[in-house]
Amino acid sequence: MSEELKEELDQTIDEDQVAQNKTEDPGDPEGEVGEKMLLRMNDHHKELRDWGFSFINWVPGMEILDIGCGGGAAISEMLKLSEGSIVKGIDKSYKSIEVSVRQNAQAIAYERCSVKQYDVMDMPYIDNAYDLVTAIETVYFWEDPVIAFQHVRKVLKPGGSFAVLAETGTPSPDDATKFNTPMKVYTASELEEIMKKAGFSSCVSRHGDNDYLMVEGIK
Numbered sequence: 133m134s135e136e137l138k139e140e141l142d143q144t145i146d147e148d149q150v151a152q153n154k155t156e157d158p159g160d161p162e163g164e165v166g167e168k169m170l171l172r173m174n175d176h177h178k179e180l181r182d183w184g185f186s187f188i189n190w191v192p193g194m195e196i197l198d199i200g201c202g203g204g205a206a207i208s209e210m211l212k213l214s215e216g217s218i219v220k221g222i223d224k225s226y227k228s229i230e231v232s233v234r235q236n237a238q239a240i241a242y243e244r245c246s247v248k249q250y251d252v253m254d255m256p257y258i259d260n261a262y263d264l265v266t267a268i269e270t271v272y273f274w275e276d277p278v279i280a281f282q283h284v285r286k287v288l289k290p291g292g293s294f295a296v297l298a299e300t301g302t303p304s305p306d307d308a309t310k311f312n313t314p315m316k317v318y319t320a321s322e323l324e325e326i327m328k329k330a331g332f333s334s335c336v337s338r339h340g341d342n343d344y345l346m347v348e349g350i351k
Contacts (some may be wrong), residue, residue: 159273159313161202166227170203174235177269177299181206184268184297184346185213187338194263195285197287199223199252200270204232207247210266211239220257223252251279259288268297271323272282272315281349286351294332296323301345323347 161170174243174303176293194264201221210219219239222231232247240308250256252267252274265284274280284294320337324347332335332349339345 135256137163157312158269158310159315161181161225163227165230170228170231174203175233176207178205179296180208180299180344181268183340183344184295184338187346187348188293188295190214190265194218194298195261195289196220197222197262197265198257198259199229199265199267199284201232201247201272202228202269204235204247206266206268207232207236208239208247210264211244217244219231221245221247222255223247224249224251226245231267238293252283254260255283255287259286260289261287263289265292265294266297267295268322269299271298272298273313277318277326278329280324281332285331285349285351290351292351294327294349294351296345296347296349298345300343300351320345320347343349 142337157166158169158173158328161167163259168265173185190213192215196210196214196217197235198210198219198221201223204221207219207221211217221230223232226249229249230245234241236245244313251274265288271277272301281294288294298318300317301319303319320339324337327347331351332351335347337345337347
């Protein structure tokens with residue numbers, strides 16, 4: 133293969149990936165394409181969830197809120213990790229709600245789970261309600277993270293935990309334009325600073341293989 137042809141092929145592959153990213157928008161999944169992406173993310177993010185969840189102090193009967201619940205796999209896992217827990221999920225995407233409801237239909241029937249279409253900025257939940265709030269692969273898309281984190285802090289019980297999990301804490305130049313929904317990848321120090329500005333009493337960062345990042349704030 134000539135060098136010129138190889139460059140042309142590489143450019144075509146890059147353009148195809150950009151087109152796919154613009155269609156598969158993790159910040160706002162829609163339609164059949166969005167549903168397939170959500171199901172794939174349920175599987176793809178399992179390693180991240182397993183790693184991050186290993187640091188959480190699971191006890192029976194926890195009240196848990198998962199923000200940006202996507203396809204609902206994290207909800208299913210947390211229902212098992214905390215026996216007798218109540219897990220609520222929210223997501224701004226209607227398609228995410230559809231997929232997550234199907235994923236957790238039995239738990240919803242037994243009133244251990246509910247999934248609603250809300251954004252982090254308009255959560256209707258009462259103050260001091262949750263032992264744990266999780267945000268998995270989602271803070272990239274939050275428009276005003278300081279205010280959003282303040283909302284999270286309000287709904288946590290005193291001493292409650294806010295766990296942010298991300299597959300990467302290393303920003304790249306094309307993050308803002310990678311998908312239709314603008315995104316920002318945060319470093320550990322940036323998330324720690326946001327936690328402090330939002331009023332969390334303490335926070336800790338953990339780094340895993342493959343650039344995994346978990347930042348946990350305590351109310």
